[in-house]
Each structure stands twice: as structure tokens, then as C-alpha cells.
Amino acid sequence: MAEGSASSTTYEGVGVGTSAVAGPVALMGQAPPEPPDIQATASPGDERAKAFAALASVAADLRARGSAAGGTTEDVLEAQAMIAEDPELADGVRARTDAGKTAARAIHETFAEFHDTFSGLGDYLAARVADLDDIAARAVAAASGVPMPGLPRRSEPYVLVAADLAPADTALLDRHLVLALVTAEGGPTSHTAILARAMGIPAVVGAAGVRALADGTTVLVDPSIGIVTAHPSTEAMEAAVARSCAAAAADTLTGPGLTSDGTAVKLLANIGGADDVPAALAAGAEGVGLFRTEFLYLGCDEAPAFEAQVKVYKEVFDAFPQGSRVVVRTLDAGADKPLPFVPLGEEPNPALGVRGLRAFRAFGGRNEAVLRTQLLAIHEAAGTSAPEVWVMAPMVNEATEAEWFCDLAAACDLDVAGGRVGIMVETPASALTAGAILAGRTGFASIGTNDLTQYTMAADRMLGAVGALQDPWHPAVLKLIGAAGSAGQAAGKPVGVCGEAAADPLLACVLVGLGVRSLSMAPSAIAEVRAALAARTVEECGAMAARATGAATARDARKAALRT
Amino acid sequence: MPQRTVTVASKVGLHARPAAVFVKKAGEQPVPVTLAKDGGKPVNAKSMLAVMSLDVRGGERVTLAAADGEGAAAAVDELADLLETDLDG
Numbered sequence: 050m051a052e053g054s055a056s057s058t059t060y061e062g063v064g065v066g067t068s069a070v071a072g073p074v075a076l077m078g079q080a081p082p083e084p085p086d087i088q089a090t091a092s093p094g095d096e097r098a099k100a101f102a103a104l105a106s107v108a109a110d111l112r113a114r115g116s117a118a119g120g121t122t123e124d125v126l127e128a129q130a131m132i133a134e135d136p137e138l139a140d141g142v143r144a145r146t147d148a149g150k151t152a153a154r155a156i157h158e159t160f161a162e163f164h165d166t167f168s169g170l171g172d173y174l175a176a177r178v179a180d181l182d183d184i185a186a187r188a189v190a191a192a193s194g195v196p197m198p199g200l201p202r203r204s205e206p207y208v209l210v211a212a213d214l215a216p217a218d219t220a221l222l223d224r225h226l227v228l229a230l231v232t233a234e235g236g237p238t239s240h241t242a243i244l245a246r247a248m249g250i251p252a253v254v255g256a257a258g259v260r261a262l263a264d265g266t267t268v269l270v271d272p273s274i275g276i277v278t279a280h281p282s283t284e285a286m287e288a289a290v291a292r293s294c295a296a297a298a299a300d301t302l303t304g305p306g307l308t309s310d311g312t313a314v315k316l317l318a319n320i321g322g323a324d325d326v327p328a329a330l331a332a333g334a335e336g337v338g339l340f341r342t343e344f345l346y347l348g349c350d351e352a353p354a355f356e357a358q359v360k361v362y363k364e365v366f367d368a369f370p371q372g373s374r375v376v377v378r379t380l381d382a383g384a385d386k387p388l389p390f391v392p393l394g395e396e397p398n399p400a401l402g403v404r405g406l407r408a409f410r411a412f413g414g415r416n417e418a419v420l421r422t423q424l425l426a427i428h429e430a431a432g433t434s435a436p437e438v439w440v441m442a443p444m445v446n447e448a449t450e451a452e453w454f455c456d457l458a459a460a461c462d463l464d465v466a467g468g469r470v471g472i473m474v475e476t477p478a479s480a481l482t483a484g485a486i487l488a489g490r491t492g493f494a495s496i497g498t499n500d501l502t503q504y505t506m507a508a509d510r511m512l513g514a515v516g517a518l519q520d521p522w523h524p525a526v527l528k529l530i531g532a533a534g535s536a537g538q539a540a541g542k543p544v545g546v547c548g549e550a551a552a553d554p555l556l557a558c559v560l561v562g563l564g565v566r567s568l569s570m571a572p573s574a575i576a577e578v579r580a581a582l583a584a585r586t587v588e589e590c591g592a593m594a595a596r597a598t599g600a601a602t603a604r605d606a607r608k609a610a611l612r613t
Numbered sequence: 614m615p616q617r618t619v620t621v622a623s624k625v626g627l628h629a630r631p632a633a634v635f636v637k638k639a640g641e642q643p644v645p646v647t648l649a650k651d652g653g654k655p656v657n658a659k660s661m662l663a664v665m666s667l668d669v670r671g672g673e674r675v676t677l678a679a680a681d682g683e684g685a686a687a688a689v690d691e692l693a694d695l696l697e698t699d700l701d702g
Binding site: 124138174 | 628629632633636637661663665668
């Protein structure tokens, strides 16, 4: 939503990254829609002049690009420019504007005619049809007064503003020219956000209204607060620079996670195997909060043998020192990733089916041996290792399931009494009954925010169309996390978060405010989260959490958390 | 009406760069010029789209013709020479 005076409009979205940048806007052009076949209101002479001006501007633009590129590109673009100013094309356009069609429609129809001719003429010309369509789209855009389709062409650095970016667009992005990405659509898991994270380009996604910005407008993009400011004031620029410096300073902080008043919040790493361990150690992780074990099982025809599992687990455990913690999640099986040795049958909706711990309890326990072998292997590997090894089960809904898991873990000699056997909280059911679950033998709970969000928002994680709903900032999700956090504090048992939410520095503070005392994330996120925690007291985190949970939407919650 | 039939020397035919060079030169002529494949319908030689849609390959025979007028014969000669040169260098 756009707010503020005409001189300094702001747009709010979801930030990716921490460094603020300022630069001129370059709008991503969308292919213009087919111009309607309506009677032109202007005279045929005016429409013709408009069409010819559009074609001339496209030719000039192609030549300018060509001379900038040089070489064979220049030859290719010269040939395209000649098409834009082709006399036969001009005749077709003239005939149509004389017949009362609009400039854009006349261009569209004339190109369509050549498109059909070329399509029917062998492989070589058929391959040129895409060029023809591109020239047509440009000319129609010029005649309609809308931005040119495709990535903007600039020789100076710019802030790319788009509705959203498709993979084909982003493949052509020049990291040295694109200062920041700003999109009107998309959420934190959109293609643009993922790309921005991967490329290290600051971004603000889902900033509605940004496409109204004119090309060349100076904008300040501050992903740390998710704000894009047009015509920023000097004060706004300075404040953003200060925030960027604080983020840069984050890299120099080391050590365990602490709030500014000294409350310990364990900073742990999510890993999927021994390969991920070096990055976790380099980031100063205090251990592992989520050791996914699926890689051992996927692609196998039979369950991995006890000895093979012991070896793999031990390799990970031995990498961590005395006093650290490694939390192993038992196999998260499901119908969406079928394993021949854990038969589950076909399901119309695997996310709501027999998955996680259910896979070993269902069907009269016919798959239980697979879980039992895993627990025995974890126990064996943990025996002589330095770190504390904890074990947790995925997809637990209620106390009876948790107790069943504790029984099995105890039978495998795991330390249930010592509080090292726990569960994942991924459903509203387990979040709301965490008190009852933790009142039993379950030693700890770890909240998987990705699944918890999916089940709370009734939005399939894998479905892009509902991707915007997959936002752990939603107050409903925060309230459920708060319910689990409070239950943990009441029971005196640790509650942590492992999931995308823990990697968001601001949200991490809110999670601490909700009672969470360990955060497990991708190693690359640890430094920023450590710095964010170090800047706030637990009381401040609690106030942020209270404001966020009281909001109406995910967007409002983020905004409310920021307000001081 | 002066005209000449020649063999196209450029291997890619009248596509890409050779087509652009030819059409550009045709556009500089003071009289209308047409190009036709053997026995085909003549098209405007000053139009990139028209020349491309002839789909002329290297080694094919094409006929150039210019409308009567000052410089017509010179136009045909200049363009014919161009077609007989390999422009894809």
C-alpha cells in the first residue's frame, strides 16, 4: 500500500536481505495485451502518425542496443530494426488505420499477418517468428504508451521494479546492474525472493502499487524493514545506512545467542547430513536443531542397515563439541515421497495423510521396525559422542502419539527420563495441546513453522497460487506458537523453532517473545539473528510479540512488531 | 524494364546479414525494385519482411527487376552484383 505525501511515497512489502540501497527505478515491461479491435477515436491520419512514430521508436531503440553491444549482435538487431521500419509493414499499417483502426490494433494485425506467413515457411523462418513477435510487442507497447516488454536495458545500475519475475526474466539479470529487486506481487517464498536470497541482491517483494512508479524515480529500498521509499529524504537515507551498518556489524558478533539482557537463546543449525556441518560450525551454531534424516532413506529399495546408519549419525555427532546439542528428527515418511519399505498406499492429499510418526503407527504397526532400527542406530551412535543427542518425531498431534513415541524410544534405550526425547509441533492440534503433551514424558517440543503455517492457513506449501498465505507472520500462526511456548515455560521444558521463521531476524525476536528459547535455521541466517537478539531485551521481544499477535494479517503483524 | 537473373552466392541465402545488406542497398535505389524466385511472384526488394518471406537459399536463382526510370539499369546491376557476392563473410 502506498502511503505518504507526493514527495516521499512509501510502499510496504516483505524484505529479503539487510542492506539498504538507493537508485533509479527501471520498470520491467510486461507483454502488452492484444489491443482491442475498436473504432479509433482519433482521425486515421493521427492514428497512422502514431503507429509510424511507434515503429520508428522501436527501430531506433533496437539500433541503440545494437551499437552498444557491437559485433554480431549489432547485425542481428540492425536486421530487426529494418523489420520495424519495413515498407510492406508500413503499407499494411496504413491500410488498417485508413480503415479506422487504432494505431496499436493496426500494428498488431499487420504483424500477425507476417507471423502467419513466416510460420508456414520452413524451419528457418519459423524460428524468426519469435523475433517478429518481440518487435510486434514492442511496437504495440510504444503505440499504447505502456512500458516496453522484458527486462529494461540500462548501462547504469538500477532498481528493477516488476509485477513479479519469471525464471526466464531472472536468468538474464546482470548482478552488476541490478541494485535491488522490487515486486508488486509474490511473498517470502516467491521465485523472486528465493533468487534474491541466492544472488545476494536486496529485495522487497509483495509491495503493492510499486508499478505506478515512473522510470528513473529515485527509490530507497530497505529490506530490513520491507519498505520502498520514492524520493527519499536525506534523513531516511541516513537511517537506512545506519541499519545496514548494524546488519554488517552482525557479522562481527560471535558466540552463543543472547538477548541484550542476557537471556540465552540457542542458535542452532538445520542440516540434512554431514556435508552441511562445516557451514554450521563456521557460522558458530551451538549445535543442530534439526537433523533431517530422509536422505538416508530416499531412493533406497530397502531400509538402510543399522550399521550404515550408525556410521552416518556418528560422523555428524562427532563434528560437534562437548556441551553442544544435536536434535535428530526421525524419518518423515509420507505418500508424497514413497519408500518401498514403508508402504503407505495412494492418497489424494499426502499432506493430510499418513505421514511422519503416523506412518509407523498406522496399518497395525507394520512399518514400526523401520523406526525402531533408526532409534537403535541413533542410540548406538550417540553412545560415545561429545554432544547431547536428542531425538524428535515429526507430525505428532496429541499426547497419546507422543507417549507411544516415548515408549518406543525408551525401549531403544534412549534417554526419555533425561528429557532428550521430544516431538515436533507442526499442527494446530499439537500446538494447542502442547501443555498436555509436555505434562507427560515428552522432554521438549520443536515447532516446525513451515508445516504449522500450511496447516493453520489451509494452504498447500507446494502450491504457488496460495504461496502468499504461507507466511509465518500470520497472527494465527503466532498465537499457536505462543500457546506452545507458554506450555513449555509452564512445564519447564524447552520449546524451540526450526523452520523458515527462525531465519527471519525480526520474527526471531517475536518468537523469543512468545517463549521460544532455541532457534534452528540455515547456517547463513545465524549471524543476523544473533545480532537482532543482541539488540533487544526479552521484555522488548515480548512487547513485539504482543503487538504482532494482536494484528489482523501477516503484513500488519510485521508492521506492528516494527512499531516502537 | 531492366532485369537480371542471378545465382545467390551467400550460403545462408537471403536471410540474416545478407538479407539486411541487400535490402538496405535496394532501399537506396531511386526506382522501385522487385525480387522473384524462378517463376515466382515478384516482391518488393526494399522490404526486409518480403525478402525474408521469399525464403531464398544459397545457390538459388532469383530475378531482379527495376521499374523504368532514371538509374533503373544501374540499380539492377548494382543489386545483381551484390547477390553474386558471398555476403555472409
